[in-house]
Amino acid sequence: MTTPAKKRKQQRLLLIIIALVLLSVVAALMMRAMEDGITFFISPTEIAENGKAVGERFRLGGLVEEGSVSSEENGLVILFNVTDTLNSTPVRYRDILPDLFREGQGVIAEGSLNADGVFIADKVLAKHDENYMPPEVMDILERAENYDENKDENN
């Protein structure tokens, strides 16, 4: 004979075990989802591989390609390429760029492709890296990098 209190305790223990099993299912699902990847933006390579319909809105993300920034109409329209080093997509943007917009830095643009495959952005967000340092240190680092590169070329 079991008393109601004892029975309730056993049942609660069973419920806790069920809950733990469910939590392991949760963990497994999360891991699977992370493996498949959830993305905030689409890279130029993904556009090259899967294609995007003209006029379909999406977020384009990548680095601003070195030496690709130019302007039209007295600087009102900015043209640049977004690259993920494998592929790049030309972007056209008619507005004020954020301060951190630099060549070689991360950027996210919102908009859609036109018929010529140019991404017409209506919003551009700069992504900044996790390095904080004074300008002098950056100069030193850059000089060191150039020195390394020169050395590599000489070898």
Add this chain to the structure above:
Amino acid sequence: MHKYANPARFNRLANAILPWSFGVMAIAFAYGLYQALVASPPDYQQGETVRIMYIHVPSAWMSLAVYMVLASASFVSLVWRHPLADIAAKASAPVGATFTALALFTGSLWGKPMWGTYWEWDARMTSVLILLFLYFGYMALWRSIDDQQKAAKAAAILAIVGVINVPIIKFSVEWWNTIHQPASVMRMGGPTIDGSMLIPLFTMFIAFHAYFITLLLWRMKAELNERKIQIMKENEVLGQ
């Protein structure tokens, strides 16, 4: 631990700590703010705007740290029924909410020149906003239940459930591709901030912590006094 459940003993302990925490806070704020706003160098990319970091990063850190204090105190109060833990949890909520609001506000001021937007609904910002809402809910629950002991327990349950949110905030940056930069200070392989900026930032961290400890002790003392007055009033009514 129950030794300090005695309010008189707690008061003695608090009075012993308070001058120190207040002193550390005053010195650290004076030195840290001077360093942060005047003496430290501008950033190689962000220029003078980087100074917002010295307020933003410690407040963002404290918004989470205070929540962890709140949740731990809630846990202690639920499991060991320690009466001071209730008071500690209750006293830290408004302080934490203020840090969270400050982190959101300074973050948005920083975001405009740096990212080109005051607000972006990415994972990090969204989850800090949820943290602010959790603080609000926690305070509202305390206020709407008359029985202090029941209010303490109900609020503690909510706080512990809210803890699930904290890792989401901490790891959201790594989980999702977001616009927010990855952690700079607490990360594998050491900080990526130059020493001339790390020292003022570190000083501000100390100042914020000392500020929180000071405020928490003050608020706990005030809460204890308030309860004492409440009991005295009740006795007076009964005595008449």
Add this chain to the structure above:
Amino acid sequence: MISALKTILSYELKLAWRQGSTGGMAVAFFLVTVALFPLGVGPEAKTLASIGGGVIWVAALLAALLSLERLIHSDLEDGFLDQLALSPWPLELVIFAKALGHWLVTGLPLVLATPLLGVMMQMQAHSIEVMFYSMLVGTPALSFIGSLGSGLTAMVKKGGLLIALLILPLYIPTLIFGVSAIDAASFNGDPVPHLMILAALSIGAVALTPFASAAAIRLALE
């Protein structure tokens, strides 16, 4: 334990059927709220389609919230919970059954109504399909997290506004992944990872909230 579950569940369903209110009212609220948006935002198909998933999910959150206030409170008032607390069933099981009942009566009708609303919001067929799945997988989280809010506010007389303040922040991850699945579908992405996270949220809520909710209700019963 299964028989206990059956008993409470059938009680909940019978009650909902006889009162005929909660589920029907939640669906009506859901329909009316969503129908306000084309009137407020304008009937342009492109705009509606792009906000449709979000609007429908938000309306679903509010509809679920609407019916939560009474979930525990009324059972507390008429002494039913006191009796259940004396029964040999653990309170966690009772909460589980009640939350499941809430989902069957409120959540499931909302899920079934979504395709209709998707058409009203001018969404593409593929997006509507994904939205249906995201609602199906995500709404259990709403009922179970909601049972916690209902339990926490059981001893508060007018808990409606308080429930909203406590529960809506906890609903946000469900909302985000529910909508991001639909977004992924409409941007020709893969919605499956989003749906998996959504399912994880629901299963996590099913596993954990009955314990927290039962602890809260024990306070109210003291």
